[in-house]
Amino acid sequence: MLVSVVVCACILVAVSLRLSSRWPARRRALVAATVLVLALLPFPYGLAPWVLSYLGDFSLTSGMLALLAILHRLRGHQFLSMGQTRMACLLLVFLALWFYPMSLGSSYEDPYAWGFGDLIFSCMLLLLGVVAWLSRAYASCIILVVAQLAYAWRLLPSDNLWDYLIDPWLVFWASGWLIRDRLLARRARQRLAVSQPEAASAAPVRTES
């Protein structure tokens, strides 16, 4: 329960830092600290218990990404490369497109049930981790390690391994990130297309001295 509240608090702080990204550093740090304290207060005073009441529990993956986002906003260091983030978001969205309809009743097969203790599911996660490890995508490996260890110690309220790995809000964020990524890429291409003819027309001009 406590870990669930801390994860939620991290997400709220990350969101507040994102929203205040144009403010001076000192003011943003103050906002983040205030949000953290407000979030961690117990029910009914705290922000996190109310958010959890309406949005459900967040996964540890969301919590870890929020932590990385906080460090990025406060220290300026990017822990995940754009390529790795893009790959992870794509993986999440495709996984969700298969996982949620099946788990919410579209078939007799229920992937959510595997999360209550299924050897094949755990082996699949190990395989995924090994692929990430061989590709040196260490952030994905660490996320898998932390989620499985937290599940072993039952740090979240859920008894299901899936709930440690993904949640709907993480999928919404991944979808949003991919859309923004596409928009930024398109804008960059348009800018390039505009600047290239100018450069091309500018090149042959010679002035005689």
Added chain:
Amino acid sequence: MALNKWMHWGIGALLLVAFLMGLPGRALHSDPPFMAEHVPAHDVVDGQWQMRFASDAETALVHAASMVELPDGRLRAFWFAGSREGAQDVGIHSSVFDPAAGAWSDETTVVTRDQIREGWGRHVRKLGNAVPVLDDNGRMRLFVVAVSFGGWAASRLVVLESWDQGESWQFDRALTTSPFLNISTLVKTPPVRFADGSVGLPVYHEMIGKFGEMLRVGEDNRILDNARIGHGRKAIQPLVLVDSPHRATAFLRNESDDHPGMLYRSDTYDGGSEWTPLVSSGLPNPSAAVGGVALSEGHWLLVANCNSVERDDLCMRETRDSGRTWTDRIYFHNRVSWRGGDLEENRFLNMIGEELDGTFGVIRDQPYLQRVEHNKCFARGCEFQYDYPYVIQTSNGDLHVLYTWNKSAIRHAWLPARQPDKGGRG
């Protein structure tokens, strides 16, 4: 470079350790069989049923009763009650039936919305169905539907524990049963037991999909497993009747346009790990909850609305061949002839008065009549409603049925295995 190499192998080792630690112990073991708890009793169905009220008509609305046998042979019943369904004042009410005295105790509120809010540390907007389990060590557990926002489709399940046979309760935990915001899981029907001490809790989902499932819950209230009974938008409120250690049948309330007006059925042959696709049971039902009990292998009783349109009757059906053929045994109520919702109020109240006359311990000037008038009479007329049956057989062979009587009272039908000398009224 050396550091990178160490980090690389270190993360690889961590992956392996996390995999081994995250492996659930039960993943390597086979699932336990059911406990087939049949009470050796004679054919009790033809005796004389006695009718009582478990509730006192204290509140405007009562609904969704359940019950459990206490170690001394008494019964404790639970239901939700308040000013209206979904109101903030709805709590879980309870009373105790003493078969020796043939009477129910006064109704008390045993679980409130605030109590769950405080224990859980989350907002709770309203409460709903509650289902009890009594463990061998005397601990009683209550699985309660709690809603933080929206309607019943946003329900979550919480577990409370009692060490004084249901008089007082402590919040234990909320169950996470769905990957989408953990919403849309409800209980209604009696749990079943497994040989390893775990409990099979039939649940159902109502958001996006409408289907049943059976959760296997351990003694520590952790979910060990779940198995789907149907899928899509077809059927809810699975009633599971256990025949033998590996065989059980579920009857489900029909929520689809396929086989309209019929109960659905699904079977398991491996102790509940896999359930067969839903098929029509051939039993008419107006998309209403069903109760029942397995008296012995293949010999089952079902209590339900026995027409395909309205909840204005309630009957008991019996099968001795695992549901291939059914016999209508008893109609607790049959008001099909007055269907339409336009029954003139005086005539309706006279008929309700007759039902009160046939109820032990009730006199007409008690508030039941006013409650029924408030709940079931409208501008164009009045209508009858008998629904949400919950059936158990106690260890001495007695049969007990609780159901919602015109939204106004929890009515109790009791068939003692050995008829008391004083007789009874049906």
